[in-house]
Amino acid sequence: MKIEFTKMQGAGNDYIYVNTLKYPVSHPEALAKEWSKPHTGIGSDGLVLIGPSETGDFSMRIFNADGSEAMMCGNASRCVGKYVYEYGLTDKKEIALETLSGIKTLYLHLQGENVDSVTVDMGAPCDIRTVDLGNGYLFREGTAVNMGNPHLVIFTHDVSAIDLLSEGPAMEHHPLFPNRVNVEFAQVLPDGNVRMRVWERGSGITQACGTGACATAVAAAFTGRGKGKTDIIMDGGTLTIEYEPQNDRILMTGPATKVFDGTINMDR
Numbered sequence: 001m002k003i004e005f006t007k008m009q010g011a012g013n014d015y016i017y018v019n020t021l022k023y024p025v026s027h028p029e030a031l032a033k034e035w036s037k038p039h040t041g042i043g044s045d046g047l048v049l050i051g052p053s054e055t056g057d058f059s060m061r062i063f064n065a066d067g068s069e070a071m072m073c074g075n076a077s078r079c080v081g082k083y084v085y086e087y088g089l090t091d092k093k094e095i096a097l098e099t100l101s102g103i104k105t106l107y108l109h110l111q112g113e114n115v116d117s118v119t120v121d122m123g124a125p126c127d128i129r130t131v132d133l134g135n136g137y138l139f140r141e142g143t144a145v146n147m148g149n150p151h152l153v154i155f156t157h158d159v160s161a162i163d164l165l166s167e168g169p170a171m172e173h174h175p176l177f178p179n180r181v182n183v184e185f186a187q188v189l190p191d192g193n194v195r196m197r198v199w200e201r202g203s204g205i206t207q208a209c210g211t212g213a214c215a216t217a218v219a220a221a222f223t224g225r226g227k228g229k230t231d232i233i234m235d236g237g238t239l240t241i242e243y244e245p246q247n248d249r250i251l252m253t254g255p256a257t258k259v260f261d262g263t264i265n266m267d268r
């Protein structure tokens with residue numbers, strides 16, 4: 001059976017989007033793995049399913065490139081906003097999106113007929129704590145933050161010097177995080193904005209991570225490095241994060257971009 005999909009990216013974090021109202025998907029874990037492969041698949045950081053919702057306007061499920069299901073994805077939530085508006089599933093510019101970590105509100109910013117950026121109310125961070133990573137690792141200390149999904153933020157003076165391919169997996173599988181963790185290496189710049197590189201649980205190096213950008217801003221505030229509105233500059237683009245520890249929410253603003261539409265066979 002041939003189904004339609006759309007490849008979209010937010011700050012370079014690319015996913016395959018399928019409208020399950022039209023094409024129900026019964027085995028997303030296997031498809032995420034197969035389709036994410038760059039040479040034999042479509043090539044992506046994972047698969048995102050857009051569906052109906054009883055508590056919100058739409059629902060989103062996200063699968064990493066290794067087939068594991070994630071609770072939340074910041075970059076995908078913006079792209080879902082663009083998708084449902086531009087493909088005529090809604091004419092709302094404020095959308096309640098149901099995720100495994102609760103309802104997130106999307107505020108669409110239009111350029112003519114098209115959505116070019118989206119602000120997402122990402123809710124409140126939780127379980128913020130300093131963690132001792134122990135001996136035998138490049139860094140001794142990090143900040144754990146839960147943004148609906150787990151993150152470990154490590155501040156360093158030179159983020160370009162980090163060998164992500166070895167440091168990323170070492171942290172993802174650190175014994176302190178039995179469910180694995182998304183890892184952000186962050187460097188505060190002279191103007192207070194932050195340069196960040198990410199290793200995602202289940203997808204490896206990605207160009208950007210929305211929940212990771214939020215976690216980085218939270219960790220910066222928690223460790224006395226923060227400012228209320230911070231640009232988090234990643235390899236694939238920049239997200240603006242608004243966070244004040246006394247407030248109960250984080251606002252994330254950034255681009256949402258369509259790459260192409262395609263069709264693919266669902267059964268092999």
Ligand SMILES: N[C@H](CCC[C@H](N)C(=O)O)C(=O)O
Binds near residue numbers: 064076206209211212
């Ligand atoms: N790229 C995503 C996060 C995916 C999360 C996933 N890697 C996990 O928690 O397992 C973002 O923009 O927030």
